Amino acid sequence: MNSWINLSALWKIVVVGLLAGAGLPALFAVGVRALNPPARTDGAGTPRGTAGALGWAVAAVCFAVVLAAIGWGISVIVAHR
Template sequence: MTAWIDLDALWKIVVIGLLCGAGLPAVFAVGLRVLSRSERRAEAVAMASVPGLDGAMTGAAPASATRTRAETALAGLCFAVILAAIAWGVAFIVAGG
């Protein structure tokens, strides 16, 4: 530690800044990406069910257009982490931290 720079405080600020500044938006983006998978799947099913569009119809059954439980659970977990971070931040500010 120097007289001008407190390195212990500096690394804590950098780590928290990276986690909150880049980590939380990344978690939110993952949640949105997981939710959008079923929409893309529904579009693919709709395109496959139209005869004469992008080639001939195949005999294969189209993929399911519904959201799986794993996708819903993962998206819910991502959004729960975001809500928990927001609640922690508000509680920290209210407590005078």
């Protein structure tokens, strides 16, 4: 291997960067989207756009994962001071 570049460490940095940099905002967006489903109309033409129980559950799980990742990141930073 090249003595200048540690490919194992580089691979770990790229994976964590993609997960934290793109994965967490995408998961947050899924949670927000679950709370606001597309508007549908019932038989009378009245729009229905409220989130059901499944939407609330999906949003809660998404937000819990994002909050856990934030808490873990803060704890890692504080532990290394």
